[in-house]
Amino acid sequence: xxxxxxxxxxxxxxxxxxxxxxxxxxxxxxxxxxxxxxxxxxxxxxxxxxxxxxxxxxxxxxxxxxxxxxxxxxxxxxxxxxxxxxxxxxxxxxxxxxxxxxxxxxxxxxxxxxxxxxxxxxxxxxxxxxxxxxxxxxxxxxxxxxxxxxxxxxxxxxxxxxxxxxxxxxxxxxxxxxxxxxxxxxxxxxxxxxxxxxxxxxxxxxxxxxxxxxxxxxxxxxxxxxxxxxxxxxxxxxxxxxxxxxxxxxxxxxxxxxxxxxxxxxxxxxxxxxxxxxxxxxxxxxxxxxxxxxxxxxxxxxxxxxxxxxxxxxxxxxxxxxxxxxxxxxxxxxxxxxxxxxxxxxxxxxxxxxxxxxxxxxxxxxxxxxxxxxxxxxxxxxxxxxxx
Numbered sequence: 001x002x003x004x005x006x007x008x009x010x011x012x013x014x015x016x017x018x019x020x021x022x023x024x025x026x027x028x029x030x031x032x033x034x035x036x037x038x039x040x041x042x043x044x045x046x047x048x049x050x051x052x053x054x055x056x057x058x059x060x061x062x063x064x065x066x067x068x069x070x071x072x073x074x075x076x077x078x079x080x081x082x083x084x085x086x087x088x089x090x091x092x093x094x095x096x097x098x099x100x101x102x103x104x105x106x107x108x109x110x111x112x113x114x115x116x117x118x119x120x121x122x123x124x125x126x127x128x129x130x131x132x133x134x135x136x137x138x139x140x141x142x143x144x145x146x147x148x149x150x151x152x153x154x155x156x157x158x159x160x161x162x163x164x165x166x167x168x169x170x171x172x173x174x175x176x177x178x179x180x181x182x183x184x185x186x187x188x189x190x191x192x193x194x195x196x197x198x199x200x201x202x203x204x205x206x207x208x209x210x211x212x213x214x215x216x217x218x219x220x221x222x223x224x225x226x227x228x229x230x231x232x233x234x235x236x237x238x239x240x241x242x243x244x245x246x247x248x249x250x251x252x253x254x255x256x257x258x259x260x261x262x263x264x265x266x267x268x269x270x271x272x273x274x275x276x277x278x279x280x281x282x283x284x285x286x287x288x289x290x291x292x293x294x295x296x297x298x299x300x301x302x303x304x305x306x307x308x309x310x311x312x313x314x315x316x317x318x319x320x321x322x323x324x325x326x327x328x329x330x331x332x333x334x335x336x337x338x339x340x341x342x343x344x345x346x347x348x349x350x351x352x353x354x355x356x357x358x359x360x361x362x363x364x365x366x367x368x369x370x371x372x373x374x375x376x377x378x379x380x381x382x383x384x385x386x387x388x
Contacts, residue, residue: 001041002060005034005069006048008096010125014070015282016300016318016335017127017256019378022049022057024069027224027239028130029137030145030186030204037067039144040078052377056370067098072122072137080117087112095123127298127316128279128290130254131235135183135220138202142166142184154178164201171205173197182219212245224257226363234269236296241363252294256301258359262324267311269296277314280332282385287331290314300335302356302375309340318385319378320352335382344388349379 005024014023024034024047031039038045046060047053047069065081077097084090084100091097091114122133142164152167154160155174162180166187167173173193178185183202187193191205194213204222205211211223212230223229224240231244234251238244242255246263253267270293271277277295278287299317306324317323318335327341338347353372360367 001043001065002045002063003037003041003043003065003067004046004048004059004063005037005067007050007069010070010123011050012283013125013281014127016316016382017130017254017298019319019335019381020053020256020301020374022047022053022069023124025057026124026130027222027237028072028124028134029139030141030188030206030222033069033072033124036073036141036144040073040075041065041082052374056374063101065098065100068096068123070124071097072124072133072140074121074140076119077117077121080115084115085113088115089113090115090117092117092121097121126279126288126290127254128252128292128295130237131220131252131296132292134222134235134237135202138186138204138220138222139184141204142186142202145186162201168207188225206240209240235294241365251296252292253296253298255297255299256303256319258302258356259299260304260359262305262307262309264307265305265309265311267297267315268313269294271313278331279314280316285385302352302359303333306340318382320347320356320375322347332385334385334387336379337386337388344386346386346388349376 007023010023011018025032034045047057048059049057081098089099146166152169154167157175158173159177164180164184165178168189170190171187175195176193176197178199180201185201186204188207190208192210196214197211199217200219202219206225209223209227215230216232218234220235221233222237224238226241227238228243228245231247232249236250236253238255239257241257242259244261248265251269277290277292279290281288295314297311297315300319302320303317304322309323310328312328315331317333321333321337323340325340329341336347337344357367
């Protein structure tokens with residue numbers, strides 16, 4: 001089966017996280033949304049996304065199924081979508097969930113019959129939906145990935161609590177406490193938990209990533225592939241190729257790819273007056289109420305923070321922002337900003353490219369023209385948000 005995962009209006013409301021990717025490429029739980037659908041349906045997948053992203057994230061030709069990339073699968077939804085026939089479309093209210101077209105006859109999308117879906121499902125429409133739904137998505141992905149399989153051997157130097165702990169081939173942990181009594185713990189291929197770490201599930205450490213010595217990791221946390229994490233982390237998602245390797249607190253937060261958090265960087269996830277947290281909204285260019293009491297840091301791809309940076313409750317950091325210095329920077333730090341609480345200036349594109357090439361090189365990844373063209377487009381799209 002071949003599927004395309006399409007962006008809807010969620011792509012706009014999820015900015016700045018989606019400036020550099022389709023919605024279905026968001027990581028939540030253990031897998032990205034696209035990987036979840038591919039695993040459930042045993043399918044090859046592509047994306048229907050913004051034109052400037054389509055070179056890196058191309059669509060598949062003549063797919064049989066089109067699925068909304070903001071929706072996370074569950075078994076009931078998978079079963080319903082699998083039964084769609086040519087020309088049928090699955091909807092709930094004004095949300096287009098999926099539609100089926102015969103690839104042999106495909107010329108244009110045509111809907112012959114609407115089917116109303118009556119069950120609830122998880123849909124990611126705002127950045128905070130990622131960490132709030134992450135504990136449940138870890139559980140779902142854990143079942144999907146480990147069903148009928150046996151964990152690799154886990155060293156006897158660890159203290160294991162509960163039965164829902166799974167290590168992939170090459171995964172390692174020594175002298176740590178792993179408590180799956182509150183949710184499953186998944187450790188990906190060649191990932192490593194260093195000595196003295198305290199981890200409470202639900203928790204996922206993805207392929208080739210590591211947890212540094214003495215880390216304290218709380219429920220609902222995912223560390224994506226090729227990343228390093230340490231300090232204190234609670235209910236947060238780090239997508240991949242990023243580093244939060246030092247002491248400091250990260251809570252109720254999302255970090256994109258290629259981010260780096262300086263030593264002793266901390267974020268607030270609860271206001272002093274316990275009021276509901278607001279986040280900057282790119283579409284309306286003003287603050288939006290999340291209706292959450294706990295909401296921390298939302299950091300887009302390629303952003304960096306220097307040593308001892310302090311982020312206030314409900315801070316949005318744009319693509320390629322670079323923050324440093326004392327004091328509390330504003331709750332919205334524009335894309336391609338350079339500075340801190342004392343003020344910002346434009347982070348020039350050529351200087352940003354110089355840094356990114358070095359960052360990619362450390363992981364033996366080429367910073368190619370496709371990546372440069374995407375970032376150039378984002379730089380242009382976000383110019384109106386840089387008021388300095």
